[in-house]
Amino acid sequence: MSKRMFTTAISYATPTALGAVPTTAQFMAIRATLTIGGCDILEISVQGTSTASAVFGGCLKRASTTSTGGYTALANPNADGPADPRANQGTTAVATGVAGVTTNPTVSSLATDTAIAMSINAFGGLYRENFAPTQQPSVMGTTAPYQEIVLFNCNTSPWGGAASSTNTFFIYEPY
Amino acid sequence: MWWQRSYEGEVFIDHRASPGLPEHIARAMGYDPKQTGEGRKFEAATRMCSHCGSRVILNPDRSRERATCLSCSSHYICDACDYERRQPDYVHRTLRQKMELANV
Numbered sequence: 001m002s003k004r005m006f007t008t009a010i011s012y013a014t015p016t017a018l019g020a021v022p023t024t025a026q027f028m029a030i031r032a033t034l035t036i037g038g039c040d041i042l043e044i045s046v047q048g049t050s051t052a053s054a055v056f057g058g059c060l061k062r063a064s065t066t067s068t069g070g071y072t073a074l075a076n077p078n079a080d081g082p083a084d085p086r087a088n089q090g091t092t093a094v095a096t097g098v099a100g101v102t103t104n105p106t107v108s109s110l111a112t113d114t115a116i117a118m119s120i121n122a123f124g125g126l127y128r129e130n131f132a133p134t135q136q137p138s139v140m141g142t143t144a145p146y147q148e149i150v151l152f153n154c155n156t157s158p159w160g161g162a163a164s165s166t167n168t169f170f171i172y173e174p175y
Numbered sequence: 176m177w178w179q180r181s182y183e184g185e186v187f188i189d190h191r192a193s194p195g196l197p198e199h200i201a202r203a204m205g206y207d208p209k210q211t212g213e214g215r216k217f218e219a220a221t222r223m224c225s226h227c228g229s230r231v232i233l234n235p236d237r238s239r240e241r242a243t244c245l246s247c248s249s250h251y252i253c254d255a256c257d258y259e260r261r262q263p264d265y266v267h268r269t270l271r272q273k274m275e276l277a278n279v
Contacts, residue, residue, distance in 0.1 A: 053194045059225055116230075126192030133185030133232055135223040158203030 005094045006030065007169040009049070011079040015057060015155035015162060017028050019064075019109030023047040024099040026120045027076065028078075028168060029103075030139055031066060031148035037093035038140025041149070043171040048122030050164045057161020058118035058127060058168075059154035060137060062145035063105035071097020083171065093140065093174040105148050113145050124162035179243070182251065184219050184221040186232055205232075225251035225259070228270045 008028045016022040031040040047056050074080055080096045113136055118127045131137070139149050151168065153161040189212055190196070195212040202208060210217040220233045225247040231239070241250045242257035247265050251262070259265060268276070 008251040048193065055196065055200060117198060119200060120188060120206055121190060121193045121195050124190070125195070126187075126189040126193075128185075128187040128189075130185045130222075132182050132221055132223055134182070135184055135221065158200060160197070160203070 001077060001078050001086055003024075003171055003173045004080060004082050005169055005171055006080045007167070008098055008125065009165075009167045010098065011165045012056065012153035012161070013086065013151045015035050016107065017109075018059075018107060018154060018156045018164070021104050021106050022150065024104060026098075027031075027152040028070070028096070029063070029067065029105055029110040029148055029150045030094055030096050030170065031071075032093060032139045032141055033095050034093050034140050037175065038146075039047060039094045039172045040136035040138050040140055041131065041170050041172045041173040042136055042150070044116075044118065044170050046118055046120060046127040047063040047121055047167045048125040048164065049123035050166055052122040053121060054162045055160045056120055056125070056164040056166050057123040057156075057159030058120065058151065058166070059107075059156075059159050059161075060114070060116040060118065060149060060151045061107045061154075062109035062113040063148035063150050064110065064145050065098075065106035065114070065149045066144050067100030067103055067105040069100055069102030071095055072099045072101055072153065074098065083131050094172070096170075100162070105150050106149050107152060107154075108145050110145070114149070119159050119161070122166055140172075179249070179251070180220070182222060183233075186217075186219055186221055188217040188244075190214065199267045222251045224256055225250035225269055226256035227251050229255075 198208040
């Protein structure tokens with residue numbers, strides 16, 4: 001299948017607690033859309049773009065209640081497309097977005113759901129993680145919590161998120 | 176050619192042009208505040224434990240040996256699973272076998 005890049009530039013004005021629903025256009029999410037199918041997230045990069053010192057409490061967490069109605073179409077400067085222009089396979093297996101059409105996802109507060117912490121100081125800070133083989137966070141199927149995963153600014157301890165801005169990209173591979 | 180580092184990921188946190196993470200948040204996240212403070216860069220390999228699936232950020236300053244499991248083709252296992260496998264009633268099961276038992 002083909003690797004794709006999901007890129008956003010977001011001002012996270014309202015940090016969100018675990019177990020809550022992030023504000024529209026203040027999260028980035030990937031959800032599986034088929035019973036059999038999904039994607040692996042291979043790499044995440046977060047570049048802080050705040051103009052003053054502020055902690056971005058980056059948290060990648062599964063959604064305990066998935067978004068409904070699909071996502072509204074991405075608009076500039078957010079984007080999602082294949083890394084290789086010749087490749088277009090697997091795109092129907094997942095959807096990416098920053099806003100649910102009807103409702104946004106609820107990020108899980110369960111200790112049994114995957115959470116990856118990527119807090120940085122968004123005033124010039126940078127976070128990049130390249131996941132090891134077999135270590136990639138995945139989404140698959142059509143059942144919560146494995147259907148959807150969300151990156152948002154978390155203000156639950158220890159993430160410590162405050163109002164901040166970042167540019168972020170995922171490299172992911174649908175299958 | 177296969178070698179252990181083929182299975183490594185990488186985490187990179189760069190505050191070289193930033194005030195860095197406040198000390199209390201860095202500690203709460205498990206970082207040494209000296210590595211994520213103002214003007215600092217933290218870079219480390221990550222591995223997945225083949226017994227429990229945990230993602231482990233490898234401390235680059237650690238000098239003690241890390242465990243591997245011969246029954247898992249010498250894949251890395253975390254310290255907790257290394258302790259567990261030394262217990263007298265231990266039964267070896269890979270992560271995949273545990274998932275199959277749990278019907279995941």
